[in-house]
Amino acid sequence: MNISSFKTIICAAMLIFGMTACAQKDKTNTPTKNNDRKTLVAYFSATGTTRAAAEKLASELNADLFEIAPSISYTNADLDWRDKNSRSTLEMKDKSSRPAIKSTCVNIANYDTVWIGFPVWWNTAPTIINTFIEAHDLSGKVLNVFATSGGSSVDGSAKDLKKAYPQYRWGESRLLN
Numbered sequence: 001m002n003i004s005s006f007k008t009i010i011c012a013a014m015l016i017f018g019m020t021a022c023a024q025k026d027k028t029n030t031p032t033k034n035n036d037r038k039t040l041v042a043y044f045s046a047t048g049t050t051r052a053a054a055e056k057l058a059s060e061l062n063a064d065l066f067e068i069a070p071s072i073s074y075t076n077a078d079l080d081w082r083d084k085n086s087r088s089t090l091e092m093k094d095k096s097s098r099p100a101i102k103s104t105c106v107n108i109a110n111y112d113t114v115w116i117g118f119p120v121w122w123n124t125a126p127t128i129i130n131t132f133i134e135a136h137d138l139s140g141k142v143l144n145v146f147a148t149s150g151g152s153s154v155d156g157s158a159k160d161l162k163k164a165y166p167q168y169r170w171g172e173s174r175l176l177n
């Protein structure tokens with residue numbers, strides 16, 4: 001291969017990389033209507049740990065972010081898993097529990113792939129994740145799962161979600177600690 005051909009290939013590769021790398025990201029709860037945006041990272045974070053993982057994943061994927069925020073924020077007392085009467089314990093005991101969320105992702109139709117992130121609670125996804133899934137039409141999308149955990153894997157959570165929502169196309173799962 002001569003130098004001229006090599007330079008042409010390098011220039012073409014840089015142009016393609018530049019076009020994809022320069023896409024502007026919307027980091028708000030109302031993703032833009034720009035059809036170039038194909039991936040959404042939707043996450044629930046009770047303490048900030050999952051938020052940090054979601055931000056890193058969104059940056060890696062050049063994706064938009066959407067926070068799955070509860071209508072009523074969780075307090076430290078709500079999150080005390082040792083208290084049998086704490087809010088999180090009661091929600092997780094009741095499989096029909098669907099904690100209210102502040103908002104839905106109004107432009108969910110613009111996405112081909114949705115990453116759903118959460119902290120692992122009681123070896124599965126918090127019930128607020130069911131609220132998010134049931135509040136959106138996720139048909140035709142690839143749904144991926146990511147989770148944060150101090151000791152559990154993401155496998156049980158992913159399996160539970162696939163079983164609860166078999167109508168959707170599920171992709172990969174990642175534990176992001």
